[in-house]
Amino acid sequence: MKLFTAEQIRALDRYTIEHEPIASIDLMERAAQAFTDWFVQHYPASRPVAIFCGMGNNGGDGLAIARLLQAQRYTVQCFVMKLKAQGSDDFETNLQRLQELTTVTLLERAEQLPVALPDDALLIDALFGSGLDRPVEGFPAQLIQFLNRTKLPTVAVDIASGLFADRPNGSGDVIVKPEATFSFQFPKLAFLLPGNAQYVGEWYVGDIGLHPEVIQQTETSWFYTDAAAARALLQPRTRFSHKGNFGRALLIAGSYGKIGAAVLSAHACLRAGAGLTSALIPQCGYKIMQTALPEVMVMTAGSNKKIVSDFPPLGAYDAIGVGPGLGKDFKTAKALGGLIEKMISPMVIDADAINLTAENQAWLAKLPRQSIFTPHPKEFERLVGPVANDYERLARAKEFAQRYQCVIVLKGAYTAVVLWNGEVHFNTTGNPGMAKGGSGDALTGILTALLAQEYDSATAAKLGVYLHGAAGDLAAQHNGMIAMTATDLIEQLGHAFEQLNHA
Numbered sequence: 001m002k003l004f005t006a007e008q009i010r011a012l013d014r015y016t017i018e019h020e021p022i023a024s025i026d027l028m029e030r031a032a033q034a035f036t037d038w039f040v041q042h043y044p045a046s047r048p049v050a051i052f053c054g055m056g057n058n059g060g061d062g063l064a065i066a067r068l069l070q071a072q073r074y075t076v077q078c079f080v081m082k083l084k085a086q087g088s089d090d091f092e093t094n095l096q097r098l099q100e101l102t103t104v105t106l107l108e109r110a111e112q113l114p115v116a117l118p119d120d121a122l123l124i125d126a127l128f129g130s131g132l133d134r135p136v137e138g139f140p141a142q143l144i145q146f147l148n149r150t151k152l153p154t155v156a157v158d159i160a161s162g163l164f165a166d167r168p169n170g171s172g173d174v175i176v177k178p179e180a181t182f183s184f185q186f187p188k189l190a191f192l193l194p195g196n197a198q199y200v201g202e203w204y205v206g207d208i209g210l211h212p213e214v215i216q217q218t219e220t221s222w223f224y225t226d227a228a229a230a231r232a233l234l235q236p237r238t239r240f241s242h243k244g245n246f247g248r249a250l251l252i253a254g255s256y257g258k259i260g261a262a263v264l265s266a267h268a269c270l271r272a273g274a275g276l277t278s279a280l281i282p283q284c285g286y287k288i289m290q291t292a293l294p295e296v297m298v299m300t301a302g303s304n305k306k307i308v309s310d311f312p313p314l315g316a317y318d319a320i321g322v323g324p325g326l327g328k329d330f331k332t333a334k335a336l337g338g339l340i341e342k343m344i345s346p347m348v349i350d351a352d353a354i355n356l357t358a359e360n361q362a363w364l365a366k367l368p369r370q371s372i373f374t375p376h377p378k379e380f381e382r383l384v385g386p387v388a389n390d391y392e393r394l395a396r397a398k399e400f401a402q403r404y405q406c407v408i409v410l411k412g413a414y415t416a417v418v419l420w421n422g423e424v425h426f427n428t429t430g431n432p433g434m435a436k437g438g439s440g441d442a443l444t445g446i447l448t449a450l451l452a453q454e455y456d457s458a459t460a461a462k463l464g465v466y467l468h469g470a471a472g473d474l475a476a477q478h479n480g481m482i483a484m485t486a487t488d489l490i491e492q493l494g495h496a497f498e499q500l501n502h503a
């Protein structure tokens with residue numbers, strides 16, 4: 001699925017108005033109706049609703065929502081933040097329509113605050129939408145601060161007021177903190193960035209029928225991977241397949257005390273369908289691995305029993321994943337540098353292999369093209385240096401991926417798969433139960449398995465990250481987010497594949 005900037009969405013709105021054709025006021029009514037349909041499903045009519053409207057089209061939506069909720073027998077109080085004499089045309093039309101039915105309170109000065117609200121009120125924020133073009137100050141900021149101070153559950157129309165849809169806010173910006181956001185047609189880029197979590201809450205998207213033709217034609221480098229997009233990436237496994245068709249995968253992982261990381265990544269690799277899974281681990285892990293995973297072929301290398309070093313020739317493997325629990329011993333580093341120099345097919349580079357690459361930046365020029373790095377935010381900063389905010393992190397990842405012709409999987413709540421061609425694909429699966437040691441090791445195993453099965457790097461990264469999150473969601477269903485472990489996630493991989501196959 002595509003994601004668009006606020007400016008592109010405005011153009012899509014205009015195109016739809018001209019070509020569907022539909023009057024702009026009717027498109028607003030459609031948006032308000034979509035919001036209202038969603039709202040009545042989520043919040044009972046027994047609770048009073050207070051709607052706060054600006055004077056642009058977001059405020060126009062708010063006024064139309066007030067009218068529609070009243071028709072559904074909600075008790076609605078409507079406030080308009082009056083900053084100027086005249087609002088947008090559709091705002092004015094909806095103001096007139098509402099005033100024929102009920103009174104609207106105008107808020108113009110700080111002295112009118114606080115507004116008296118029932119203790120059980122639900123707030124709807126329609127002050128500013130995607131038309132916000134500067135940080136909020138003065139009276140509007142005071143009003144937003146008042147709304148936040150009430151601690152009443154708040155739902156944002158389209159986007160929380162004060163939040164920019166596709167560029168960074170300043171650290172002191174005043175922004176509504178909703179428990180949920182109902183957005184029109186597309187999620188905004190801002191929703192997918194970790195720094196904005198408190199300004200988004202749960203988010204939902206309602207279809208308002210923007211013209212499909214123009215959506216298809218409008219180019220973007222931002223996407224998100226939902227079930228339909230992931231389904232399209234999946235290759236069928238045919239009846240006549242044998243293990244040779246599905247590739248030989250190798251995990252280079254583990255060190256004394258962290259053999260579990262090697263076991264988890266190899267386990268995930270098996271479950272993600274590699275034909276043959278091998279592990280190159282330190283001697284101290286030999287029995288552990290053989291016992292835990294009899295399906296895995298085990299090699300040990302190096303004279304130091306606690307670390308892996310002196311890698312043997314590894315040309316026989318279709319895909320290599322390196323890093324989980326590896327440690328950063330200089331002998332390991334030397335072996336890894338040698339491997340990177342020799343390898344020609346893409347590798348998965350995770351955890352300590354990322355940290356070692358960060359310390360040996362000369363390796364980057366020799367890296368097999370289309371290799372996949374899987375950093376969490378701290379590992380990413382080790383690789384590229386400090387970043388100021390989520391937008392800068394994405395920009396730096398794009399730069400890095402283009403410069404070294406690789407894939408950067410920026411792990412987090414909405415993991416971003418950043419490709420060498422500048423595309424960014426946000427993942428939609430996963431949950432906070434995955435924020436536990438071992439989840440990342442599982443991802444490395446999955447990606448290595450997909451590369452071994454001849455998925456190209458971009459597809460492997462998008463599909464692997466999706467499946468990893470989907471398996472995490474199934475594990476959360478079965479074990480709960482608190483108790484679930486990385487092993488639970490790995491054991492759900494089969495179901496995640498099945499679910500996707502039938503999506």
Ligand SMILES: NC(=O)C1=CN([C@@H]2O[C@H](COP(=O)(O)OP(=O)(O)OC[C@H]3O[C@@H](n4cnc5c(N)ncnc54)[C@H](OP(=O)(O)O)[C@@H]3O)[C@@H](O)[C@H]2O)[C@@H](O)CC1
Pocket residue numbers: 010013014024027028029031032054055056057058059061088127128129130131132133134135136137140157158159184208
């Ligand atoms: N037909 C359509 O297109 C559809 C659009 N839809 C809806 O429209 C919304 C976008 O509406 P929009 O473009 O009118 O902008 P919106 O966010 O309401 O407010 C901008 C106004 O605020 C002002 N302003 C900006 N920043 C400010 C600040 N910091 N502090 C103070 N003032 C500030 C600025 O005016 P200015 O002061 O610059 O003259 C402007 O008047 C979108 O989110 C969705 O909800 C849906 O109905 C679907 C169909």
Ligand SMILES: Nc1ncnc2c1ncn2[C@@H]1O[C@H](COP(=O)(O)OP(=O)(O)O)[C@@H](O)[C@H]1O
Pocket residue numbers: 376411412413414415429430431432433434435436437438439440441443468469
């Ligand atoms: N809140 C969350 N929602 C979705 N996925 C998450 C969330 N928190 C963590 N994850 C996922 O869990 C994994 C954690 O990996 P990582 O940070 O490398 O940890 P480790 O290697 O210690 O397991 C990543 O794939 C990340 O995307």
Ligand SMILES: [K+]
Pocket residue numbers: 058125126127128129156157158159160161
């Ligand atoms: K809003």
